Amino acid sequence: MRRLLSLAFAAILLSLSLQAQRATGVSAAATARITVSGFVTDAGSGERMIDATVYERASFTGTTTNNYGFYSLPLNPGKAEIIASYLGYDADTAEVWLTRDTVINFSLTMSSSEIAAVTVTASGRRAKIESTQMSMIDIPVDKFIKLPVIFGEADVLKVIQLLPGVQSGTEGSTGIYVRGGGPDQNLFLLDGVPVYNANHLFGFMSVFNPDAVKSVQLYKGGFPARFGERLSSVVDIRMKEGNEKEFSGNVAVGLISSKFSLEGPIIKDRTSFVISGRRTYYDILARPFIMRYNQGQEDKTTGGYYFYDLNAKVNHKFSEKSRLYLSSYFGRDRAYTRNTYRPNYEGDDDIRMEYKDSYGLGWGNMITALRWNYLITNKLFSNTTLTYSKYDFDVTIESSVEELNSKARAVDYFKYFSGIEDVGARTDFDYYLSPKHSVKFGTGYTFHYFKPGVTTFRFDSGIMGDTGLDTVIGDMKVRANEFIMYAEDNIELAPKLKMNAGVRLSLFNVQDTSYFVFQPRISLRYLAGEDLSFKLSYSKMAQFVHLLTTSAISLPTDLWLPVTRRYEPPVSHQVAAGTGFLIPGNLEVTLEAFYKTMDNLIEYKEGAFFG
Known part of the structure; x- marks a missing residue:
């Protein structure tokens, strides 16, 4: 019974994925997509930024960076204005004319004004609303x-x-x-x-x-x-x-450490x-x-x-x-x-x-x-x-x-x-x-x-x-x-x-x-x-x-x-x-x-x- 349920679940996922690809995908023969990829880093330290938002302004097509600051964004050929943003940082913009796969790395600077910080915060929260991830x-x-x-x-x-x-x-x-x-x-x-x-x-x-x-x-x-x-x-x-x-x-000296x-x-x-x-x-x-x-x-x-x-x-x-x-x-x-x-x-x-x-x-x-x-x-x-x-x-x-x-x-x-x-x-x-x-x-x-x-x-x-x-x-x-x-x-x-x-x-x-x-x-x-x-x-x-524990207190x-x-x-x-x-x-x-x-x-x- 468990095997039947597992196979049924896998079949449903495969069916949904195929239907979605037919509904949302664009055939390679119709339009050749160009991939823009790269890393988003902190300009001050060089550290890669997790879950930074990267999107193209006109189409509002976007993605987020993974745990290592990497993003990949397929776009249509032509002029593109690509924006990278992160909570508490000033957004960085790159204007390019896309004719082939392109690498664009962004370095974000910490916001110096409260207005910029609020704008980025709203964008980050909207990204959470749009994400499938819950809890x-x-x-x-x-x-x-x-x-x-x-x-x-x-x-x-x-x-x-x-x-x-x-x-x-x-x-x-x-x-x-x-x-x-x-x-x-x-x-x-x-x-x-x-x-x-x-x-x-x-x-x-x-x-x-x-x-x-x-x-x-x-x-x-x-x-x-x-x-x-x-x-x-x-x-x-x-x-x-x-x-x-x-x-x-x-160096910090506290009361106990x-x-x-x-x-x-x-x-x-x-x-x-x-x-x-x-x-x-x-x-x-x-x-x-x-x-x-x-x-x-x-x-x-x-x-x-x-x-x-x-x-x-x-x-x-x-x-x-x-x-x-x-x-x-x-x-x-x-x-x-x-x-x-x-x-x-x-x-x-x-x-x-x-x-x-x-x-x-x-x-x-x-x-x-x-x-x-x-x-x-x-x-x-x-x-x-x-x-x-x-x-x-x-x-x-x-x-x-x-x-x-x-x-x-x-x-x-x-x-x-x-x-x-x-x-x-x-x-x-x-x-x-x-x-x-x-x-x-x-x-x-x-x-x-x-x-x-x-x-x-x-x-x-x-x-x-x-x-x-x-x-x-x-x-x-x-x-x-x-x-x-x-x-x-x-x-x-x-x-x-x-x-x-x-x-x-x-x-x-x-x-x-x-x-x-x-x-x-x-x-x-x-x-x-x-x-x-x-x-x-x-x-x-x-x-x-x-x-194996013997009390309500977490003992070593x-x-x-x-x-x-x-x-x-x-x-x-x-x-x-x-x-x-x-x-x-x-x-x-x-x-x-x-x-x-x-x-x-x-x-x-x-x-x-x-x-």
């Missing part, structure tokens, strides 16, 4: 960095919690619950690489440093086929690329870099209070907590058609306490003992992406990415007793370690057939390596004799392979009706068991007026990894685990309907309703064992 919110980076939320620190996820359809978890934490989903049903992407733990400070801050962020997009429904692996939402975060023109940087950012050209207009980092200093601030507490005490105690993270990115332009990016993120949290106690045995010089107790908790992410953009033709853009993602945490407890005269020592040691490691490769293509028809497709592979939990016990008594214990429990490693293929077709079916239809095929292999999931997606937009549209979407999502000890041979992967179905319109004052209003079901959800009992 997606662009979060302006320059806005959220001005919204201090906790201890004067701006935070991406804190801003997301303020958006409609999103709820926060425990007060003050960064966990998000989107349209009835759980905290593990949100896919966080940093430059296209999954981030398994998005929290610092036990969930009160996120790992995304605002100084390193270029763009943030939240998808709550109507998911394009290029996204998958989670049931409820996708948070797509892109890092800055670095200023190709000049060096710039900043300090940070820096530096960017500039390595080779002007060809190679650039950006690096940013931050560190908290709760441990340093707490030292005077701990030292005062230790005065007059026989036992001496110290402790603290801190986190740090580092973002770095380098990109090199081989030519106008070829560019290479290398981006990395590394961050870690550490909490610790140490106690030393030397009893004072008056009158007995033969006994001098020292007791030491220490506790440590650490967790962190390591992420790397090597990405190559290549413009195959002026209509076909490719992006090939190699990715690496690692998340791990460890808990360490150690107690020791030492006889200071004989140096005999007894040690009790406990360590718990868990983590997940991914290595992947992916290729994506953007194909621009016409201003009314574009296609995205691609494929990818990810190797997952899970370490659900390794516990080490060690007991060594040099005081009581040679007895000892050294054992490891739960050293189980799970390997999984994931293959995906997707295609999505964005096409104008009629002058007022536009469709984005696609399908995602996922194959997940674990424990000698394979799961194949067919995930159809479709979004429709009907333009009822210049400033009014109605939208409808359906999406099916599958999730192959999930979070929560475990990421794959589906097993016993249970099928969780699947969600979501239907959404809504409308968007502009009102006086250049304000955009969107209203949406959704219906969502989730099947095969797994809930663990306290103390349950993974197997």
Whole structure:
């Protein structure tokens, strides 16, 4: 039955696409179209601009740039006035006489007047009204960095919690619950690489440093086929690329952390870099209070907590058609306490003992992406990415007793370690057939390596004799392979009706068991007026990894685990309907309703064992 439904859905999409091409396409024999393509960049930094609008004034035929600033716009031969615009920037215009395929690159300058900024804003909002995409919110980076939320620190996820359809978890934490989903049903992407733990400070801050962020997009429904692996939402975060023109940087000292950012050209207009980092200093601030507490005490105690993270990115332009990016993120949290106690045995010089107790908790992410953009033709853009993602945490407890005269020592040691490691490769293509028809497709592979939990016990008594214990429990490693293929077709079916239809095929292999999931997606937009549209979407999502959690607070000890041979992967179905319109004052209003079901959800009992 499922195969019949899948084939029927594919047949419907193919039929609609063919009908649309017959209705909107112009035969090659009748009119030879000319393709204008290029990149839109920031004139000040040289960074490529995502979702910039490019259109021809007379015909009002237009498109938007992709995630790498590229656009392709087929036009009729003859005179053309092509305009590029972006929110908060002055529009740039190129007047050309088109006789053959032409490359035009635009460099936009930040608006110097409020009037220009308002004009561009209205244009950007109208583009959203006309788009098939629904349930997606662009979060302006320059806005959220001005919204201090906790201890004067701006935070991406804190801003997301303020958006409609999103709820926060425990007060003050960064966990998000989107349209009835759980905290593990949100896919966080940093430059296209999954981030398994998005929290610092036990969930009160996120790992995304605002100084390193270029763009943030939240998808709550109507998911394009290029996204998958989670049931409820996708948070797509892109890092800055670095200023190709000049060096710039900043240093900031806050109440709980300090940070820096530096960017500039390595080779002007060809190679650039950006690096940013931050560190908290709760441990340093707490030292005077701990030292005062230790005065007059026989036992001496110290402790603290801190986190740090580092973002770095380098990109090199081989030519106008070829560019290479290398981006990395590394961050870690550490909490610790140490106690030393030397009893004072008056009158007995033969006994001098020292007791030491220490506790440590650490967790962190390591992420790397090597990405190559290549413009195959002026209509076909490719992006090939190699990715690496690692998340791990460890808990360490150690107690020791030492006889200071004989140096005999007894040690009790406990360590718990868990983590997940991914290595992947992916290729994506953007194909621009016409201003009314574009296609995205691609494929990818990810190797997952899970370490659900390794516990080490060690007991060594040099005081009581040679007895000892050294054992490891739960050293189980799970390997999984994931293959995906997707295609999505964005096409104008009629002058007022536009469709984005696609399908995602996922194959997940674990424990000698394979799961194949067919995930159809479709979004429709009907333009009822210049400033009014109605939208409808359906999406099916599958999730192959999930979070084993034991509390409402997002703790670093929560475990990421794959589906097993016993249970099928969780699947969600979501239907959404809504409308968007502009009102006086250049304000955009969107209203949406959704219906969502989730099947095969797994809930663990306290103390349950993974197997």
